[in-house]
Amino acid sequence: MSTSASAAAPETARGISAIQWLIVFFGLAALLVGINMLIAWRMDVFGILRDAHGRALITSDHERKQKYLLNQGYVPENFNALLIGASASVNWYMSPMAGYRFYNESLEGGDGTEERKLVEQALPTGHFQAAVVVLYPRLTALHLLQDGFDKVKRSEALGSLSLLGVEYDVLHERLTHVKAAASPDGSHAVPVHAPPRPTDKFPVWEDGFGSDAQAREDYRDLLQELAAKGVKIVYVTYPMYEPGYEPNKEKYDQYLAEIRQILPPGPVIDFNAPEYFSFRNDASNYIDDVHLSASGTEKFSQVLREQVATALAAE
Amino acid sequence: MLFASFPYILAFLPCAVIVCILLRQLAGPRAAQIWVLAASIFFYTRAGYFNLVYLALSILGNWLLARAINRAEEPAKKRMLVTALVLNTAYLCVFKYLGFLASLVPFLLPHGFAMPEIPFPLGISFFTVTQIMYLVDCYEGSLSHGSLLDHATFVSFFPYVISGPLGRAKRMRHQFGNFGSVDGARAGNLARGLFQFSMGLFKKAVIADSFARISTFGYNSAKNLSCAEAWFFGIAYVFQIYFDFSGYSDMAIGSARMLGIDIPANFDAPYKAKSIIEFWQRWHISLTSFITTYLFTPILLTIKSRRPFKRDLLFASAFATFLAMGIAGLWHGAAWTFVVWGFLHGLYLGINQYWRRKKMPKIPGLLSWAITFAAMTIAEVFFGASSVKQGAMQVASMFNPHHALMHDNISRMGVEGVSFKIFGVPLLIGAIAAFVGPSSEQLAREFRPTIWNCAYGAALLLVGFLFVNSNIPSPFIYFRF
Numbered sequence: 071m072s073t074s075a076s077a078a079a080p081e082t083a084r085g086i087s088a089i090q091w092l093i094v095f096f097g098l099a100a101l102l103v104g105i106n107m108l109i110a111w112r113m114d115v116f117g118i119l120r121d122a123h124g125r126a127l128i129t130s131d132h133e134r135k136q137k138y139l140l141n142q143g144y145v146p147e148n149f150n151a152l153l154i155g156a157s158a159s160v161n162w163y164m165s166p167m168a169g170y171r172f173y174n175e176s177l178e179g180g181d182g183t184e185e186r187k188l189v190e191q192a193l194p195t196g197h198f199q200a201a202v203v204v205l206y207p208r209l210t211a212l213h214l215l216q217d218g219f220d221k222v223k224r225s226e227a228l229g230s231l232s233l234l235g236v237e238y239d240v241l242h243e244r245l246t247h248v249k250a251a252a253s254p255d256g257s258h259a260v261p262v263h264a265p266p267r268p269t270d271k272f273p274v275w276e277d278g279f280g281s282d283a284q285a286r287e288d289y290r291d292l293l294q295e296l297a298a299k300g301v302k303i304v305y306v307t308y309p310m311y312e313p314g315y316e317p318n319k320e321k322y323d324q325y326l327a328e329i330r331q332i333l334p335p336g337p338v339i340d341f342n343a344p345e346y347f348s349f350r351n352d353a354s355n356y357i358d359d360v361h362l363s364a365s366g367t368e369k370f371s372q373v374l375r376e377q378v379a380t381a382l383a384a385e
Numbered sequence: 386m387l388f389a390s391f392p393y394i395l396a397f398l399p400c401a402v403i404v405c406i407l408l409r410q411l412a413g414p415r416a417a418q419i420w421v422l423a424a425s426i427f428f429y430t431r432a433g434y435f436n437l438v439y440l441a442l443s444i445l446g447n448w449l450l451a452r453a454i455n456r457a458e459e460p461a462k463k464r465m466l467v468t469a470l471v472l473n474t475a476y477l478c479v480f481k482y483l484g485f486l487a488s489l490v491p492f493l494l495p496h497g498f499a500m501p502e503i504p505f506p507l508g509i510s511f512f513t514v515t516q517i518m519y520l521v522d523c524y525e526g527s528l529s530h531g532s533l534l535d536h537a538t539f540v541s542f543f544p545y546v547i548s549g550p551l552g553r554a555k556r557m558r559h560q561f562g563n564f565g566s567v568d569g570a571r572a573g574n575l576a577r578g579l580f581q582f583s584m585g586l587f588k589k590a591v592i593a594d595s596f597a598r599i600s601t602f603g604y605n606s607a608k609n610l611s612c613a614e615a616w617f618f619g620i621a622y623v624f625q626i627y628f629d630f631s632g633y634s635d636m637a638i639g640s641a642r643m644l645g646i647d648i649p650a651n652f653d654a655p656y657k658a659k660s661i662i663e664f665w666q667r668w669h670i671s672l673t674s675f676i677t678t679y680l681f682t683p684i685l686l687t688i689k690s691r692r693p694f695k696r697d698l699l700f701a702s703a704f705a706t707f708l709a710m711g712i713a714g715l716w717h718g719a720a721w722t723f724v725v726w727g728f729l730h731g732l733y734l735g736i737n738q739y740w741r742r743k744k745m746p747k748i749p750g751l752l753s754w755a756i757t758f759a760a761m762t763i764a765e766v767f768f769g770a771s772s773v774k775q776g777a778m779q780v781a782s783m784f785n786p787h788h789a790l791m792h793d794n795i796s797r798m799g800v801e802g803v804s805f806k807i808f809g810v811p812l813l814i815g816a817i818a819a820f821v822g823p824s825s826e827q828l829a830r831e832f833r834p835t836i837w838n839c840a841y842g843a844a845l846l847l848v849g850f851l852f853v854n855s856n857i858p859s860p861f862i863y864f865r866f
Binding site: 103 | 572573575576579833835836840842843846850851852854855
């Protein structure tokens, strides 16, 4: 008997005919795809398959793609203010603040081009009133679309690794009652990390220092779009760890002066000003020269909310 | 159109198979064959219509040459074969090697002369080689030139036209009567093809592309590699290329089986090999067969009666291997990295032949395997590198004892988007599957329809879909050849 012929006929107790195999295969594949899509629809972790209003949705490992999809429905439905920044602001939380529900659009290793692409998903349907915008050289130093951010499809909400990642985190939170690292306002806790040591050396930043023309243009265009829609813009600078800020101060100040010239006008809250020196000089507030520790975030977010509320009230 | 894409899996392939089966039932096998040829042309032109012109020219030209060879008598017959081989080689060189050859002799070119940029026809390396084999078979009388329809169907057959496996006309043409045949015994082929396709999709979209994340990071972002990291990234590329190409081959063979055609296996668990000779018997088998028959043997026959090889057949054989592998390296691409890769493999094979023939002490199995795998990894580093310098630097790091176990670059991967939480499981499955248990080729060979392999195949397909829909898949490595 030929191989083909033997494949067609059942030979063992568990053997089936080729025709039966094909029927079961397609039936099973359709069933698995169907179950997956049903779960995807029921959980709808990106808020684009069902009504997203009033829901609390989080992100997982594929932060970029997830925030991209969340911005297509969930963010404009549930938030009226945005925090636009990079990795150093991913753990800042702005709520509660009277009248404003902030969504944190910051991305790990994000840049101005990515922020533009992200926020523009929410602008067509959103009614945003305020935006806190971070002034940080990293945001205008490069224009990479990382982690497949340049080709996110809505169909990923029906079955993808991004989807599975969030579904896993949501189920894990529900079953174990252990709070997920990410919050529904787009912020997420950074991993526990030892604070900088007094002996640590912080070099002068190199690598472009915010000089990428494309990223600058994208960041400027994004903010001009927001300003044109009547969104109140408040700029903030990162509170840098003092030993890391000191060697970069001159270049940093020069960068701020330059970037402010091309961005729409708005008040600036400078957390590198002398009045915040004691916060910036406390190593326990940091995990490196720019990223805040959990306790640092707690203290800083409180101050940030107060300062932003004052600035917005004055606008 | 990529095999690991929804347009191919959910639209093109089902349409090609279903219409082929229906046409066979309604109008006979010839109609089914014409349909497959039309589907192949459609598939091929998805990458650009200009491709079809070059493919059509090559098909028509070679068929006319084969017809002339079949009708001629010696010595004109041999002259025609030589002319045909020269023309095919020239055709390949014009598109693939003109710039590379010009870079070798810049002093002969006029000052400021720039080579014209000619679009690279998809799969030219593969369809040229398959037709060289066809011409030689016609010359030797083991094959008639056949009809133009048969030849066009053979060369343009969509499962292998772009990246192989390299089919031989004498093994393929007699099967063309099977197109669309699902009656009785051949129904098993459809199931077997689907099963193998699912395994291939999983290997490519899930495993290879997970390893690609690591190897790409290694080549592009890693700086100052330690010894451990150089091996880590090198091995990641070794796994990537195996699962990428063997996954592609599984999908190609599976697609062909669904249409009723058997095309040759291309891989047989190569990383289980305990010698480099054995490795090449298991790796890209259709290319190995071509190298042995059409490069190594003619070179050996040419040199063995000449000095300095006249008295030492072993030396002649080693030299022929070295040269044939260098040419095979160049066949992969017009770059010195491929030439270095080919010569390294030629060197390994020469040493292996010498070791065997001189009956040197037998190396224990595990050590033999480790040496083979390490040697192959070193060669593969050059294959994936963008320049010989980049490859040489990574290989130098592999033997640098300074901070040998440092892993800063590996730690940095997590921060820069290569998450082990997501890719850890595929990486683990890949590493185990490459070394332990039956290969997908073996599973397909021994396939008998059962509920278990049905569930297994459907699950692989679903996981493959998830990865394809996550925009992770990268292009097949062999597409650029």
